[in-house]
Amino acid sequence: MAAFRVLQPGLFTTIQDLGRYGYESQGVPTSGAMDEFAFRVANILLGNEENAPALEITMLGPTLEVLEDVAVAITGAQLPVEVNGKKRTVWTSFPLKKGDVLSLGAVSSGCRAYLAVNGGFKADVAMGSASTYTRGKLGGLEGRPLKKEDLLFRELGNKPARFYRVDERYVPTYKNVAEIGVILGPQDDYFDEENIRLFLNSTYAITKDSDRMGYRLEGPQIRAKQKHDIITDGIVPGVIQVPASGNPIIMLKDAQTTGGYAKIATCIWSDLPKLAQLKPGDKVKFIAISVEEAQKLLGDMENSIEQIKATLRGVRYFDVSVNGKHYDVVLESID
Amino acid sequence: MYDRPKILPTGDRAIVVEFGDEISEECNARVLDLYNLLKNAKVDGIISMIPTYRSLLIKYDPLEIDFKKVSDFVETASNAKRGEYALKPKIIEIPVAYGGEFGPDLDFVAEYRKITPEEVIQIHVEPLYRIYMLGFTMGFAYLGGMSEKIATPRLETPREKIEAGSVGIAGSQTGIYPLDSPGGWRLIGKTPVRLYDPKRENPILLQAGNYIRFVRIEPDEFFSINEEVEKGTYQIKTYEYAGRQ
Structure with a gap:
């Protein structure tokens, strides 16, 4: 069963992973997520493999109809996220129910956002990678960006029992x-x-x-x-x-x-x-x-990924009704 | 060629080993020997490589092997004797139907060089072409060995779509389009063989260091081979390269 139906594809939305390596000697570009940090964190928020295929969204996000109960996480560029018109925040994972409509708007800061789903998106794997390379019509969804009416499937069906938010200290701010x-x-x-x-x-x-x-x-x-x-x-x-x-x-x-x-x-x-x-x-x-400084900074980036994993804040979502009115309640653990 | 290869950083995750600043078989052979050696040695931390005319780009993971270590290792390796890792090149036969609908520019090339179309074909099928490197686009091979006798400038206005398999000439270069793409090469023929086929175990047919021989086929052969290619039953002919002929 499909997880989503694409109602609006957004400006340029593709499935990416961390890239296609080993075929560069034959002229194949690596492709892969442009912002690997945000991409990896989106998967971490769902307990996925860090390399699990996710959507890379450019400037303007897609609108998706939810076809089965799933969990998603959105990271990267700041953009409005709504589920059935109710606001959700980025750098957080949250549940979606069959019938929901998830809509992502235009970026207010940054350029690219990542939408990961629990279990990862199912994609064409070409030369060892799910990354879409549009010019070579490789990977992703027939090697092209999403279009209206596409169905998106999940690779695995596991379900996270818990939801998380990235500690604010590690959420990047994007400047011009x-x-x-x-x-x-x-x-x-x-x-x-x-x-x-x-x-x-x-x-x-x-x-x-x-x-x-x-x-x-x-x-x-x-x-x-x-x-x-x-x-x-x-x-x-x-x-x-x-x-x-x-x-x-x-x-x-x-x-x-x-x-x-x-x-x-x-x-x-x-x-x-x-x-x-x-x-x-x-x-x-x-x-x-220098190369040495750069490699130290690369080590620091890995450390901050480890820190993010160690400091994830638990989040719980409730749909509460009081006197016939529905309330969307988000609880966060305090420590 | 340089006396000693230069090792230069390309960012913090790659180095490039430059053997010279020239296009020559000798220089390219050094690149491919090192490429082959490192590929077989399976060094921890080396992710992938890009061999080109005169240099080898090596991508590595600095969390596993840092710049100094990878440079030292590669320095030693680039001076090693070729030994068992020497490349054993293959010749790949590329059947080509020349002229007509397959090669709409064959007559132009003949006119431009003031020879007959038949002579263009003879000159084109004669040499063994060395695959120096792949790049530019997926599966595109930079070939060496074309005779200057059929060198022809590119089209003034590139075609919007050239079909995969088209064989063309641009200046003193010849090449095969691996994918449908726009392009300005003079098209002299077409091969039914797929240079890129996602259904194949190795989707990309050509590899640097191997050789190509163009074999002339007639239109009816083109269509029968094409049918076999579509069914997945066509066997691409390859044989060992016995040395310079």
Whole structure:
């Protein structure tokens, strides 16, 4: 039995997991959740595997008709969430009953939200991953974004007996300007000091021409010493290419695996979630750090995930009727 | 080629090992040897790799193996003797129907090079093409070895849709479209073989380090092979590469 029917698909909603690894040598992008932090926490809130397929929502959320009793968790961008018109909060898991209508609105801060269901969404698994790669029509739901009338199934049917909220200390706030750590290279030697300084001291705007494949930036143009073209070589999500136009491009999860432009720097992995929450018009500033510092920050991110697990607050939901009136009561444990 | 490979960080989860700044068989062979060695060695913390013309990108998990350790390990490995991990290349036969509806630009290529279409075909099927790397799009192979005698510039206006399996020429390169996509290559033929087939155990047919031989087929063969491909009964012909011929 299906868990949801899609009444409205939202702007660009896809099924993602933590990515497709092992086929990059054959030109297959990794894809996967743009904001892995929010994605993982959504699954943690439901007791799922952290890699369980979930919906990645972009800018405007979907409206779903609930076809069986399930539990969901929504994390990431701030957006209004309603169940039959009653408000629910994000970074929390809550139950849904057959017949409910879950509607998610437009983001008020951030860009991407994640909707996980207990048991994970059922998806096409292609080359070891459920992640949707729309350009290659791979994974997810026939390799495409959700559309009206789609039925969404669950992979497993287990039911969490308890619901949780993430302790506020660990809920990120998304701003319109983000400082992103970068490690210079691998082709920083294509640029002189002045251009590297310009790159690091400037603020760049995310242009409209930005998606899961990459963000095109607008701001001071960066010139290479001689040429911008290199012999095509490997790319990772987060790498910043500078083509001859001088406008940097941050390659992201759906980026092709190889590219022929000089790469001035690479965004650190622990800042990709922050980057994923920037939308066109938002701004980014790059801060150069060392590999060692970056790897320490990556360790810190793992620690905060562990902290989130250790400090989950129990939440209980009741539908109470008093004198014929219905009340939606949310109780939270205090400690 | 460099005297010693350069090891450069690409962010905090990858390094790239550069063997040179050139497109040559020799340089590419060093890349593929290291790729093969690391693939077989199954090093804890190495997630995946991207071999290209002159470098190997290695993704690793810094929570398991840090930058210094992975660099040291790779440095040693990149200087190791090829030994048992040396790549044993295969030749993959790609049947191609040339000209007509299969290769609408064959006549243009012939005119441009002032030779006959028949000669274009002969020149195209003659060499063994080395697969230097895959990239650009899923399953797309960068091939080396095409004769300059049939080099032809791209279309001025790219076609909106080119069908998967189309074989084309762009400058001095030849290639096969693995997926339906827009593109500006001059199309000279088409193969019924699927470079990408989600139903296959290895969905992507080609791998860096192997070789391709184009074999000319007639239209009726194209359709009969195509039928077998659709039924899943077609056996792609591959054989060992015995060395440079």
